[in-house]
Amino acid sequence: DSGVTQTPKHLITATGQRVTLRCSPRSGDLSVYWYQQSLDQGLQFLIQYYNGEERAKGNILERFSAQQFPDLHSELNLSSLELGDSALYFCASSIQVNTEAFFGQGTRLTVV
Amino acid sequence: DQQVKQNSPSLSVQEGRISILNCDYTNSMFDYFLWYKKYPAEGPTFLISISSIKDKNEDGRFTVFLNKSAKHLSLHIVPSQPGDSAVYFCAAKGQGAQKLVFGQGTRLTINP
Numbered sequence: 001d002s003g004v005t006q007t008p009k010h011l012i013t014a015t016g017q018r019v020t021l022r023c024s025p026r027s028g029d030l031s032v033y034w035y036q037q038s039l040d041q042g043l044q045f046l047i048q049y050y051n052g053e054e055r056a057k058g059n060i061l062e063r064f065s066a067q068q069f070p071d072l073h074s075e076l077n078l079s080s081l082e083l084g085d086s087a088l089y090f091c092a093s094s095i096q097v098n099t100e101a102f103f104g105q106g107t108r109l110t111v112v
Numbered sequence: 113d114q115q116v117k118q119n120s121p122s123l124s125v126q127e128g129r130i131s132i133l134n135c136d137y138t139n140s141m142f143d144y145f146l147w148y149k150k151y152p153a154e155g156p157t158f159l160i161s162i163s164s165i166k167d168k169n170e171d172g173r174f175t176v177f178l179n180k181s182a183k184h185l186s187l188h189i190v191p192s193q194p195g196d197s198a199v200y201f202c203a204a205k206g207q208g209a210q211k212l213v214f215g216q217g218t219r220l221t222i223n224p
Contacts, residue, residue, distance in 0.1 A: 002155060033211065043156070043201065043214040056211050090155055100146055101212060103155035 003027065006091050006104035014112055018079040021107045025072055025093030031055075032074040033101055034066055037088040049074055081111045115139045116204050118215035126223050131189040133218050135202030138183065142204040146212065147176060147187045150199045159200075160187070192222045 003026035013019055025032050034046040036059075045058035049068035060066075063081075068074045078085060088108050092101035117136045125131045133147075143164040148156035162169040162176045162185065169176050175188045189196055199219050203212040 002157065004155070006155075035214075042216040043203075045211040045213065048211055056209070058211060092155075100158045100161055102158060103148075105153070105155045 002102040002104065004091060004093050004102055004104035006089075006107050008107060009105065010108050010110075012110045012112060013081060015081055015083060017081050017111075018077065019081065019109065021076040021078070021089050021091075021109075023074045023076070023091030023093075023104060025074070025091075026102055029093035029095050029102075030072065031094045031096065031101075032068055032072070033092040033094075034060075034074070034076050035090040035092065035103075037090065037106075038084075039087075043090065046076070078109070083111050085109065086111045114216075115142075116202055116213050116215040118200075118202055118218045120218050121216070122219040122221070124221045124223060125192050127194060128191045131187075131192045131196065131220055131222070133187040133189075133200050133202075133220065135185045135187075135215055136183060137185075137204050139204070139206065139213075140183070141206040141209075142213075143207050144205050145176070145178060145185050146203045147174075148201045148203060148214075149196075150201060150217070156201055189220075194222050194224060196220060197222045 005024040030051045033048045035043040046060040048056040066076045088106045090106045092103045094101040146161040147159040150156045178185045199217045201217045202215040
């Protein structure tokens, strides 16, 4: 158990819908990262927050947004969902930006 | 633009032998490298890391070697055990960079 909690574990939704994925980082970790893993692909960096502020953006679509709340949990919002958004979405956290990141178990999103 | 490449999608090794997983990178600004292991339906688990000021780091059965001139790193597992069967991801980050850049992963299978 990495200490990073992601909910829900599975999500099935229809095209055009909006979903919210939630992540609780390890206790004490200030940095939260979101990654997307599509079928048989590597992990693609989406976005990173540090202590409530956005620090880095990767290949995140405009239909996607995220935020980190004062209690340090983070949410990833995906809207106008398309079939191609079906993927595993991982959240990771770390104490500082230059330490290893610990990953949650992921949310498997299926868009039908 | 694949800055971190794992050119072998899969590797099969006999139990007790050495497993060698390879990773190449193109960005000379990367100075911190990590290996993660991933089982199905779980998030990636941190395994071992190495800073660019070193050329070797060892942790039990796992050793990571870094060849900066060749922009190449490798993970050695010896002896290999059935529980090592998983997908292994190589990741890298640059100084001050917020994100980890991941390779595509190598599926390691340890045969009894």
